[in-house]
Amino acid sequence: FDYDLVIIGAGVGGHGAALHAVEEGLKTAIIEGDVVGGTCVNRGCVPSKALLAVSGRMRELHDEHHMKSLGLQVSSTGYDRQAVADHANNLASKIRSNLTNSMKAMGVDILTGFGKIVGKQKVRYGKVGFPEKEITAKNIIIATGSVPFVPKGIEIDGKTVFTSDHALKLESVPDWIAIVGSGYIGLEFSDVYTALGSEVTFVEALDQLMPGFDPEIAKLAQRVLINTRKIDYHTGVFASKITPAKDGKPVLIELIDAKTKEHKETLEVDAALIATGRAPFTSGLGLENINVVTQRGFIPVDERMQVTDADGNVVCCINKLLHWAIVSQWPVWILTYDML
Template sequence: MHSTLSFSQATTAPTTNYAFHSQSPINLRFCGLRREAFGISILTRSSSGRVRLSTRGRSKRTSASTGNNGTPPKSFDYDLIIIGAGVGGHGAALHAVEKGLKTAIIEGDVVGGTCVNRGCVPSKALLAVSGRMRELQSEHHMKALGLQVSAAGYDRQGVADHANNLASKIRSNLTNSMKALGVDILTGFGTIVGPQKVKYGKVGFTDNVVTAKDIIIATGSVPFVPKGIEVDGKTVITSDHALKLEFVPDWIAIVGSGYIGLEFSDVYTALGSEVTPH
């Protein structure tokens, strides 16, 4: 019997809002993601009611320099540097470019951060699967539809791939949207080393140093694990491990009864685990 202890992490709750306005952009939101994350340009509705696709031109950039009281301007590499390319950093970068700022974003892991890679996006993909499983397992519901299902089953790796593929697609769209608008994506862990100065780089490689008039810290969060608990990824896991669905335990205790803990309870019970929430 495979037993597992899981720690769930609190993240921003997702919202989905489709709004149509005459002669104005259609608003699409999911976990704070802008439409660019879904590979969608601006959609507008004409006076005839027809929805059309349009593109937004690149904003004119300002020079990355400042000056006042007649003193020579101070030169910077960028107007704005953002540390962290999660949903918050991505939104800030696109907004900055729209305002004409020369912008760079630094990411030490993968673009998209927690929401896209280890949070809202893959968890909702797994919830979609659990919902289908419960529907197929409901004999009364199937009979009401005139359907006969002998036994509902699932392919664990296929389910995991479904969640991972969705995250990968949105991660790619986030990256492409920033590149298309001229945002420089700098790879490595960012550290503020002085006023308006940031170094970044990978372990074992020489660090690079860049300067900016302004800096935004958008480094996100990681799962909380109580002191004295050792996470081994097998018998004790975090929400990050649980989303990978590398195995489905016979029994799992979930520490944390917020919405993330409840989501995992739904997913794992639908896939056959006995779940004990704490």
């Protein structure tokens, strides 16, 4: 084999697995089609918390009573949108560089391109428009993480209708933004946007905001993070169709009743953030080449986390590389392939 282990995906899951593999004496390569660090570093935890830190400072400066209690006088506050965006990006870039250097220092081969399983213990990788290369590995780990889930009927343009991946770039701060989905992603962005001056409207399909939260936490979040801010909401409705702004027209959001499917109203806003959750990134991995059929994007495994094919046969088994778990606010999805 060319390698003892090949990892597809260089997010925090793949990075951790690579370092542990080298420590165990395995010749290791990691394949990344985008940038090292994956969702958490580049489009999730790191930049989102950087923006939340900025929003917290803005709120503190706007709290005249609190400032006066400290003996401080603040005449006016403002922000530089591009500088705020650069702050989040620079922090992600620094961490991304540290992750890359740590793998190079440990002797991990970093291969650039999109990885695809083409057969038993065979992986092909390469950039679009360039010749692909094929390597063999005794073990293969898929650590491709997740991507934003966009429901049918929603047209993404990346400017006026966008996902959290786009929003973290903070290319604009709209006067009025609708956030479709009131989970933790939507709630975090509502904090950022309202701190920077936007009005927010939540669109939630279920009958209450933050339906996946612990009830007591949801009550506290409603009281502190929603009721005290320029936020309104529609619950029990689907955004059946969203049309980006163009030709001077606003973003159009057609709302239908979640139960009856009847049209309720059409919202006209400056922008819409789609925060309807995330889905496993398994498309294009070549799983069909080892007879593995995904279930709603997820790879089927048995009670021992062994991957099974379409006939229910075990095609790989868990190995000692991943006797640990990564818990993150942003999903990190890891499976281990130890081809039999």
